[in-house]
Amino acid sequence: MKTTQLPSLSRTMSVKLIRWMCVLGMLCALFLAAFSYQSRISEFEARSRYNAGIIANYINEYMQGAYAALQNTMDEPDGTLPHTMTMLKRLYPQFTRVMLVDGNRKITTSVPPALPGQELAVPLLPVAVAGGVISQPQGMTDAGDMGVYLGVKQQDGSMLVAELHLRAVQKHLAELFPKESSLLVLTDAWGNTMVHPDWAMVRRFANIGLQPVFHATRDTGSFFGKTESEGRLLQVSAMRIASTGWVILHIMPTMNVITGTARDILAFVAVFAALYTVLAASLLYELQRGLARPLREFTRTIKDISVGAWPGRSGSPETYDEFQEMRLEFDNMSAALEEREADLTRAHLFVQNIIDAMPSVVVALDTQGHVTHMNRRAAERMQHNAPAGKTLLPIEAIAPQISPFLPQLHHALHTRTPLELHLTGKDADGSTVHEEVQLAPLPGESEGGVLRIDDVTQRIQLEEMMIQTEKMMSVGGLAAGMAHEINNPLGAILQGTQNIRRRITDTLPANIAAAQKAGCSMQAVQAYMHERKIPDFLQGIQESGQRAANIVSNMLTFSRRSDASPTTANLHAALDRTVQLASSDYDLKKKYDFRQVHIVREFADDVGDIICHPIELEQVVLNLLRNAAQSVATQGAALKETGAEEYRPTIHLRTRREDDWAVIEIEDNGTGMSAATRRRIFEPFFTTKQAGQGTGLGLSVSYFIITKNHGGTLTVDSQEGEGTTFTIRIPVNGPAAVRTQDSFT
Structure with missing residues (x-):
């Protein structure tokens, strides 16, 4: 008025x-x-x-x-x-x-x-x-x-x-x-x-x-x-x-x-x-x-009352009777209004606390796609000091990756229809982030809608890890089946070779009789066979067959499921088995041959039997050895192209004992890694290899095995261009000893 x-x-x-x-x-x-x-x-x-x-x-x-x-x-x-x-x-x-x-x-x-x-x-x-x-x-x-x-x-x-x-x-x-x-x-x-x-x-x-x-x-x-x-x-x-x-x-x-x-x-x-x-x-x-x-x-x-400041009583001094009467009536009215304002404020704070407690990003949008309200998680994502509550920003300011879907978002807001999106982007460290976006129109005569953004990166990673685990289990079962199938012909080859070597010796009477019947002497047969180096060929066949049998035996041992409880095992023997298994690894695509790598064993005498999961420990060491072999092969190829001096790919495998801890060090003179790679090396699905050459799960699984299953630590020390050292520390008396010690400390 x-x-x-x-x-x-x-x-x-x-x-x-x-x-x-x-x-x-x-x-x-x-x-x-x-x-x-x-x-x-x-x-x-x-x-x-x-x-x-x-x-x-x-x-x-x-x-x-x-x-x-x-x-x-x-x-x-x-x-x-x-x-x-x-x-x-x-x-x-x-x-x-x-x-x-x-x-x-x-x-x-x-x-x-x-x-x-x-x-x-x-x-x-x-x-x-x-x-x-x-x-x-x-x-x-x-x-x-x-x-x-x-x-x-x-x-x-x-x-x-x-x-x-x-x-x-x-x-x-x-x-x-x-x-x-x-x-x-x-x-x-x-x-x-x-x-x-x-x-x-x-x-x-x-x-x-x-x-x-x-x-x-x-x-x-x-x-x-x-x-x-x-x-x-x-x-x-x-x-x-x-x-x-x-x-x-x-x-x-x-x-x-x-x-x-x-x-x-x-x-x-x-x-x-x-x-x-x-x-x-x-x-x-x-x-x-x-x-x-x-x-x-x-x-x-x-x-003051119009802007929300409620005084205890009106500030008018009582100079005249008319002023006193007016003050009393006004104070009664302001007290009633203040109580209603307090009820509205409590209701508003209750609703705001509910949406602030949600881990999701929750924002209210108008029909133009502008943010009119947000919870605390959304304000933190904005990376500014704006308090949670009312604001007026485009939704792209909170979720930049939603920009390609703005037409669908605006259409859903105007037609009052729900919308679901799956967004994929990168965070500040370059890691892949998966988010699910759901838009729900406001009911009644209200315009706009409520947008919820959930980070589902861990769920997606877990699903991918489960898929990869199933693949690895399938590959392990296939490898075990193939090893059983290979064992049969290998046994025949080794048995046949042994029988041939017995049939050509000059000490068995049956061999002498068969030679005389054929019209020659065993000395002549021996002379012919030595002249043609047939015993050497037989020795090579027997050694190669025995080596193949050992590889198959290690594969069968490696592919068996780990026991639920740790057992006593000799650490050096487990490391030798792992090196022998890794020596059969050759990859034409990655162009490395483990047999060309010089392995230097530096085993301490005071490290003997330990309580561990042997199969899991061999899996970790095998993974680290393969990574080291690929690194030194890449370093050798790079130095060869630059015409540098002769390079010898070397992996040092060390053990030592520190009080109640067994320490394993795997050091190579390969390419090393940068500080950024070193910080993320144990993250699931993080890999520096090209697509199709790695899943990014090897080191994350190894880290899980050492820290969770053995109660130890797995650390890395590396400088770019100067090689890498992985250090494994596990308790000699098993992970139960660590848990018992933690309970007392």
Whole structure:
């Protein structure tokens, strides 16, 4: 509902008071401005006249003193005159040069020395003015300063002339008026600069202008008033020195007077504002206390309630009975509203805690696919500090991999139909992540839907691991069946070979009789067979058959299911069986042959029988040996391509005992692995091999066997290009000993 905006009582009274006080203040400021301006002009005139008098007295004394010193040397004998001139120059440093000039203006004697017979180039006045001044102000030839020439006539018609510089006058002015804001200048009668703070103007004998001022001083001897120079309005005070005709100028920009006046006005305004503040405060206090403040406090209470801040009671002071009655009714109403707000807040927090407790990402979407609400898991996934609750972000910000399915998502939101998706992506470490997405439209008249995202990576990995386990069990069963089938022909081959070797020996009577019946002797048969190396062939057949029989026996032993309980086994014998089984491994695709790898056994004597699962332990060692063989084969191929020195693939198989632990180390000089690979080496389905060459389960299963089934540890130490070392630590007395020790610690 629209309401008419009315002025407040306190503001109306304040505005009226301000208006009347402003009018009064402006009138006072105008009067003060006129008074201050005239006072500053009068002060400047008085100060100028006083300064001019001081400067004129100093210049007169300065000139008269120099002239008196020059007169003291008058009519000295010619023999002593040069000495006297030298002493005069030394005693009066204001003289830059002292000269004796004859009647033809030729210099006869000079201190400092000058060229004899040189003519005095300075134009002299027809008549010397007071103080013996015989020239207009000029630049001194030696000092480069401004000065005048003084002269004293000798009885012989010559003249004693001295150059008097005005540098002392300049220095004296600077000492007398060091902080003068205006300008003090000494000029000749026509305005040519003699003493000026800017020595460049002095050296150029520059004319300062202001010719109306100099006309006035020549006529009346002084001037005071305003004049204009180069577009600036100046306040000028001028006084002519009667003895020399020079003019003392005191110049101040009129803007300085205006600036000072403005400062006075500002000071007045500050004082007036302070007085006005005190007066206004005292006048408005009663109005504020009696009516405006209670209404304002009551309004503030209503505003606090509108934003959810519930005060215990209204803040309106009880100045009048009407206010007290209104406060009581308002407090009752606010208490009821506060209780309802608390119930809504508790319900909201309860629902929020329910969805925050879910491990899934739960977000609410509008029909445009924007996130309007999220739980804590979704906020953590955003990787920012936004609290769980209401927000407005695109769903891609939480699940970037859902971007290809946005059309289906938008269609499901608009048609209010459920949607299920399966997403596959990568996390920060590069691991594959599987997620299931389910969209459920909101019921009733509400628009949008609820999206739930579940991480099903572990479930998918478990399913794949079970499938792989079934495959391995099938392969193991097939290998066991093949081993049984191979055993039969192997037994016939070995038995036949043994019978042939017996039938050709010369010690059995049946063999001798059969040879005689055939018309030859056993010695001849033996000679023929040795000549054709038939016994050697038979020996090779028997050894190869026996080796094949051993391989089949190891395969049968390896393919049998592990017993549920650990048994006592000799560790070194188990390792030898595993090496023998691995020596039959050859892979054309991977291009490695275990028989080409140099195996170095370093078995410790104090490691004997241990309690373990022998078959599982052999499976772990076999897997590590195969990985090592592939690594050294890859390293050898790489070095061969680069033309490096001869490389010998080597695997060190070590054992040692550390207290109640048996330690197995499998070290190779292969390719090694990077730090990133080393961190993920035991993760299920992580492999660095190409597709089709590995499942990524070997090391994860080995880690499970050692840590879970044996209560040991499996660690890796590797540097890229420098080989790899796997270390297995298992308890000598079996995993039960470790569990018993843990229960006591």
